[in-house]
Amino acid sequence: MPKTIRQSVTFKASPHDIYERLMDSRKHSKFTGNKASISRKVGGKFTAYGGYISGTNLQLVPNKKIVQSWRGSDWQKDQFSRATFALKEVSAGTRLTLTQSGVPDKHYKSIKQGWITHYWNPMKAA
DSSP: OOEEEEEEEEESSOHHHHHHHHHOHHHHHHHHTSOOEEOOSTTOEEEEGGGTEEEEEEEEETTTEEEEEEEETTSOTTOOEEEEEEEEEETTEEEEEEEEEEEOGGGHHHHHHHIIIIIIHHHHHO
């Protein structure tokens, strides 16, 4: 049964800065330490972590929302989840709320922890 990951994290940065870290290939590569290639167009493809993560941009609202089909390279070929990043300006900076639905059960724990270890912590340090 696919599962849903829900996480919320606050960054001491503007929504624009957080959006750019996620959507700019160079900035994304810098904070993750791995190659990323990210289209900035709806329908455009992306890869991250040297190709381990891939998908398609489904909806882009600059500085507010990113919706992507998303998968790991070790998932079955036809398996995609839907990752939604909602950005909201708060007094401390930006609150990012991630909702990732359709995560295969066998990958749930590693993906859930992976967001914290490989995204939120390095983004806070960037």
